[in-house]
Amino acid sequence: MKVIKVDHIGIAVKSIDETRKLYEEVLGLKYEGSETVEEQKVTTAFFPVGDSEVELLESTAPDGPIAKFIEKRGEGIQHIAFRVENIEEALEELKQKGIRLIDEKPRIGAGGAKIAFLHPKSTFGVLVELCERSDD
Numbered sequence: 001m002k003v004i005k006v007d008h009i010g011i012a013v014k015s016i017d018e019t020r021k022l023y024e025e026v027l028g029l030k031y032e033g034s035e036t037v038e039e040q041k042v043t044t045a046f047f048p049v050g051d052s053e054v055e056l057l058e059s060t061a062p063d064g065p066i067a068k069f070i071e072k073r074g075e076g077i078q079h080i081a082f083r084v085e086n087i088e089e090a091l092e093e094l095k096q097k098g099i100r101l102i103d104e105k106p107r108i109g110a111g112g113a114k115i116a117f118l119h120p121k122s123t124f125g126v127l128v129e130l131c132e133r134s135d136d
Ligand code: ZN
Pocket: 008, 010, 055, 079, 081, 129
């Protein structure tokens, strides 16, 4: 498998509206708008930084994964996403190497990217997302 770069860092927040002030007004990043992925009960907002992005994640429901994360650990970094060349190939290879996968098959995330999560039990406590985008 080939990891191309850190695609983005996912940060769980209670409110994108509240948090974006920090990223926009204090850090001077550009807000690229938000997108709700209903199936994952999440609204995401992207802020490009150089070759990577910051992704803010706000839950759309009290039982969504982001709401549960905040309940347990508070707001903060939730996952790191690596962009890969071929996500199906990467998942197959990781599976063969004994890495536990949350998603055996990629699903469609924000921006139409193909994404899949690896289990933190296999990655020393870090929730790792793989993503493949067509704009490479
Ligand atoms: Zn992500």
